[in-house]
Amino acid sequence: MRAVIAREAGDESVLAIGSAPDPCPGPGEALIRVRGTSVNRADILQRRGLYPPPPGASDILGLEAVGEVVTSPPGAAIAPGDRVMCLVSGGAYAELLAAPASNCIPIPAGMSFEEAAAIPEVFITAFQGLMRLGGLQPGDTALIHAVASGVGTAAAQICAAAGARCIGTSRSPGRAAAAAPWGAEPLPVTTGEFAPSVLSMTNGHGADVILDLVGARYLEDNIACLARHGRIVLTGLVGGRRGEADLGTLLARQGTITGSTLRGSTVPEKAEIMRDFADWALPLFAASTLRPVVHAVLPLAEVAEAHRIVEADEAIGCVVLVP
Ligand SMILES: NC(=O)c1ccc[n+]([C@@H]2O[C@H](COP(=O)([O-])OP(=O)(O)OC[C@H]3O[C@@H](n4cnc5c(N)ncnc54)[C@H](OP(=O)(O)O)[C@@H]3O)[C@@H](O)[C@H]2O)c1
Secondary structure, eight states, rough: OEEEEEEESSSGGGEEEEEEOOOOOOTEEEEEEEEEOOOOOHHHHHHHHSSOTTHHHHHHHHEEEEEEEEEOTTTTTTTTTTTTEEEEOOSSSBBEEEEEEEGGOOOEEEEEEEHHSSSSSHHHHIIIIIIIITOOTOOOOOSSHHHHSSSHHHHHHHHHHHHHHHHEESHHHHHHHGGGTTTEEEEEEESSSOOOHHHHTTTTOEEEEEESSHHHHHHHHHHTTTEEEEEEEEEEEEEOOOOOHHHHHHTTTTTTTEEESTTTHHHHHHHHHHHHHHHHHHHHHHTTTTHHHHEEEEEGGGHHHHHHHHHOOOOEEEEEEEE
């Protein structure tokens, strides 16, 4: 099969199309003909040699795919010909992919592969952070960092669908405003400080749930603007992994900080998350309450350009690759 091969660790120029052996599905795995995948921040880190695939995973990049089932294992809920979206630990930048059948869910009826490719990783990450770990309730205020990102634009829509208010940050006023159509109230963070603005926008209440895609750089302000019994869900570290904060404030607010990565979840854990997500989100996609946000669709052969767009923080939503 054709697949993206990384010659070595490095910048996007190390990526090129080459040939690789067809994947052999193991027990419980389906073979998927890939019709689309999206570029994730984790792919960039892996390409640079900073985020090796977990043991046993393909060393081909790509954590999610949409496509048609070619073969499925005995007893699976999916069958050959089904249009599915899936999460994997690697291997999706290719024409064929072996994926755990339990980590495949149906593509919303009538949706194109290109649109569906902008769903799995970003929507499921946002759903896991806001709904399953953050316990977002109607009437809550959520603070979503990097709201113009793939995960951010998904999170803003999940807040709206859940009846919660969403304040969305970006380092650029233009990118913060770009997320307004998905229900986010823009909050540019040009100085690195945002807690006073969040407290003033919420009349001193603060944020009930913070979906933090940034990490260390925002830790201190996250705690400073957390509501009583508020939940910070750490989901990304683009702003660094070592931070300093006033733990006394966290204590006094009875606050919680938790972390989550989909890639670090086991196959059964992912299956449970995906089942919950499918039950909650598929009817909302069918009603167009939730919509994939596609920044660009590029052929797999233009993978280097796709990585450049994401790495330069130019994308609003997802950059989709089509084999
Ligand atoms: N835990 C998981 O399971 C999981 C799954 C998928 C993604 N993620 C994480 O979620 C985040 C968003 O992912 P994505 O694929 O949607 O990413 P993305 O579209 O590449 O967006 C990341 C955004 O972060 C902001 N950013 C970059 N560097 C920053 C810095 N130094 N300080 C503050 N903000 C910075 C930029 O937004 P502005 O330029 O607008 O500020 C950028 O657009 C990433 O951190 C990714 O690793 C986690």
